Amino acid sequence: MKETEVENTLWERFTLGDQSAFASLYDQYSDVLYSFGLRYTSDNELIKDCIHDLFIDLHHYRGRLAKEVNVKFYLLKSLRRKLNTANRKASVFSFQGWNSDETLPISTFTFSIEHEMIMDENQRDILQALALEINQLPDRQREILYLKFNHDLDYEEIAAIMQISVPTCRTFIYRALKQLRGRLEIVYILFAMLS
Amino acid sequence: MKNRRKDKLDKFLSEESNDLTPEQRKIIENTGRLIKSVGNEKLPAEEKADLWNRISENLLSEKQETARSVRPIWLRIAATIAILFAVGIGYYALRENTESAMERTAAAIVDSGAATQLILADKRKIQLTKKNSSLVYKQTGEAIQIDSVAVVNQALSDLESSYNTLLVPYGKRAFLTLQDGTEIWVNSGSKLVYPSRFTEKAREVYLEGQAYFSVRHRNEIPFYVHTKNIKVEVLGTEFDVSAYNDDSQTHAVLAKGSIELTTNKKSFLGSSKRKMVPGTRASYDPANKVLNVTEVDIEEYTSWKRGYLILKEAPLNDILKRLSRYYNVELLLGDKQLGSVKFKGHLDLRNTLPEIIDIIAASNSLNYHQTERRFILEKNTIKE
Numbered sequence: 175m176k177e178t179e180v181e182n183t184l185w186e187r188f189t190l191g192d193q194s195a196f197a198s199l200y201d202q203y204s205d206v207l208y209s210f211g212l213r214y215t216s217d218n219e220l221i222k223d224c225i226h227d228l229f230i231d232l233h234h235y236r237g238r239l240a241k242e243v244n245v246k247f248y249l250l251k252s253l254r255r256k257l258n259t260a261n262r263k264a265s266v267f268s269f270q271g272w273n274s275d276e277t278l279p280i281s282t283f284t285f286s287i288e289h290e291m292i293m294d295e296n297q298r299d300i301l302q303a304l305a306l307e308i309n310q311l312p313d314r315q316r317e318i319l320y321l322k323f324n325h326d327l328d329y330e331e332i333a334a335i336m337q338i339s340v341p342t343c344r345t346f347i348y349r350a351l352k353q354l355r356g357r358l359e360i361v362y363i364l365f366a367m368l369s
Numbered sequence: 370m371k372n373r374r375k376d377k378l379d380k381f382l383s384e385e386s387n388d389l390t391p392e393q394r395k396i397i398e399n400t401g402r403l404i405k406s407v408g409n410e411k412l413p414a415e416e417k418a419d420l421w422n423r424i425s426e427n428l429l430s431e432k433q434e435t436a437r438s439v440r441p442i443w444l445r446i447a448a449t450i451a452i453l454f455a456v457g458i459g460y461y462a463l464r465e466n467t468e469s470a471m472e473r474t475a476a477a478i479v480d481s482g483a484a485t486q487l488i489l490a491d492k493r494k495i496q497l498t499k500k501n502s503s504l505v506y507k508q509t510g511e512a513i514q515i516d517s518v519a520v521v522n523q524a525l526s527d528l529e530s531s532y533n534t535l536l537v538p539y540g541k542r543a544f545l546t547l548q549d550g551t552e553i554w555v556n557s558g559s560k561l562v563y564p565s566r567f568t569e570k571a572r573e574v575y576l577e578g579q580a581y582f583s584v585r586h587r588n589e590i591p592f593y594v595h596t597k598n599i600k601v602e603v604l605g606t607e608f609d610v611s612a613y614n615d616d617s618q619t620h621a622v623l624a625k626g627s628i629e630l631t632t633n634k635k636s637f638l639g640s641s642k643r644k645m646v647p648g649t650r651a652s653y654d655p656a657n658k659v660l661n662v663t664e665v666d667i668e669e670y671t672s673w674k675r676g677y678l679i680l681k682e683a684p685l686n687d688i689l690k691r692l693s694r695y696y697n698v699e700l701l702l703g704d705k706q707l708g709s710v711k712f713k714g715h716l717d718l719r720n721t722l723p724e725i726i727d728i729i730a731a732s733n734s735l736n737y738h739q740t741e742r743r744f745i746l747e748k749n750t751i752k753e
Contacts, residue, residue: 209410229424283407323404355393362392
C-alpha cells in the first residue's frame with residue numbers, strides 16, 4: 175500500500191514537470207521493463223530502443239498524462255505496445271510478416287528455482303514436471319500467468335495489456351490452472367505415496 | 370452464477386480454498402512460485418547508464434532542433450557551402466590515387482578532444498560520446514546509424530573519391546560496419562579513413578593505430594588495408610592490423626582466410642609481397658625493412674575487441690602501452706629493465722585501470738603508486 179503511494183507521488187511530480195522525478199522513474203522501472211521485454215524478444219537492443227522511445231514519449235506527453243495510475247501497469251502496457259509496433263515494422267521490412275500475428279508471442283519461460291524451494295529430490299522432480307507443463311500451455315495462457323503472478327496485476331490490467339476482455343482473461347487463467355492441475359495431480363499423489 | 374465462478378477462481382489464487390485437495394493447492398502454489406522466478410533480469414549497470422544518457426541527449430537535441438528550425442535560410446546556406454566544399458575536395462582527390470589521398474586525409478586531421486569523431490567528406494564532424502561507439506553504414510552508403518540512436522545522412526557526390534574519417538581517441542573504441550557488410554573494430558588511439566562509398570573496382574581503407582577487420586567476401590572486389598608502412602590485401606577474411614605511429618613495428622595477425630602483405634611500398638627497388646596463413650603474426654620493422662612472420666596464439670592479439678586481453682608471453686612494456694591507450698592514462702615503469710618482464714594472464718577490460726594494475730602488480734610482485742594522471746610501477750623492495 176505504502177509503496178504505491180510513494181510511486182504515485184513520484185508519478186505526480188513527474189507529470190508536473192519535475193526532472194528529478196523523471197530520472198527516478200527511469201531508475202526504478204528500467205530494470206522491470208527490461209526483464210518484461212525479454213519475455214517477448216531476445217533482442218536486447220530492440221528492448222532498449224523501445225524503453226528509450228517510451229521514456230521520450232512519457233517526457234513529451236507528461237502534462238497530459240493521468241495523475242492517478244498504477245505506474246507499473248501503465249509502463250508495462252506502453253512497452254508492450256512499443257514492442258508490438260517495432261516487431262510489426264521489422265516483419266514488414268523483412269517481408270516475412272504478411273500473415274504473421276499482430277502481437278509478439280511470449281517466449282517459453284526459464285525458471286530459476288531458488289534453493290529454499292527445493293526440499294529434496296522429489297520436490298525438484300515435481301517442480302520440473304510443473305515447469306514443463308507450464309511451458310506447454312498456450313502462449314496467451316502463459317502470458318496471463320506471468321502478468322498475474324510475476325507482476326501482480328489485476329484482471330482489468332491484464333486484459334488491457336493483452337487487449338482482451340476481462341471475462342476472457344478470467345477464462346484463460348481458469349483453464350490454465352485447470353490444465354496444470356489435471357496433468358499434475360496424479361504426479362503429486364504418486365510422490366506423496368512414495369515418500 | 371458467473372460471480373460464483375469468479376470467487377472460486379480468486380480463492381484458487383489466494384490459496385485459501387477449501388474445495389481444493391492439498392495436491393491441487395500445492396500445484397497452484399508452486400505455479401505461482403515458479404512464475405515469480407521467471408526472468409528478473411536487470412539491465413547491466415553500464416547499459417542502464419548509457420540508455421539514460423541516450424534518452425537525455427535526445428530530449429536535449431529535440432529542444433535544440435526546435436530552436437534551430439527558426440533559421441532555415443541560414444542552414445541552407447551552410448549546407449550549400451558544405452556541398453561546394455565536398456565537390457572541391459572530391460575534384461582534387463580524383464587526381465591522385467586513393468591510397469595517398471586517404472593518407473593525406475588522415476594527416477590533415479588533427480586529433481582533438483576526448484570524444485570519438487566521425488568526419489564526413491563535407492567536413493561535418495559528428496561527436497560520439499560513448500566509450501564504445503557503434504557506426505553502421507546502410508547499404509546505399511548515404512545513411513549512417515550511430516549508436517543505434519541517431520542517423521546521419523551524407524550526400525554522395527558522383528565523384529568517386531571523397532572520404533570519411535573515424536577518429537578514436539585514447540580511452541575509446543568504435544565498432545564500424547561498412548556498407549558492404551565488412552565489420553571493423555577500431556581500438557583506442559586510431560584513425561581510419563575510408564571512401565564515403567566504395568567503388569566497383571576496389572575497397573580500400575587507410576589505418577593508423579589498431580583495428581580488427583572482418584571483411585565481407587566480394588568476388589573480384591579486393592579489400593585493401595593501407596598503413597604507413599605496409600599494405601594488406603584481402604579477399605574476405607578476419608585479421609588484426611596494428612600500425613601505431615609510436616610503435617616501431619607494424620603488425621598484422623591473421624585469424625581466418627588468407628591475406629597478402631606488401632612491404633617497402635615506397636622503395637624504388639620495388640616492394641616485396643608475402644602471403645600469410647591463419648594463426649600467424651607478421652611484424653614489419655621499417656627501420657631495417659625486415660618482415661618477420663611467427664606462429665602465434667591469435668587470441669592474444671585479437672581479444673581486445675571483445676573487451677579483454679589474453680596475455681601469454683607479452684612483455685610488460687607492450688602491455689602497459691596497450692593499457693595506456695585503452696584507458697587513456699600514462700603508465701610508467703620505475704625501472705626500465707622491468708619492461709621485458711613477461712606477464713601471463715587474462716585481463717578484463719571492463720575492470721577499472723587500478724583493478725588491472727593491481728593484478729599485474731600482484732602477479733609480478735611489483736609496487737605501484739598513482740599520481741593524478743599516471744601510474745608508476747616499481748620493483749617491490751620487500752622480498753616475500
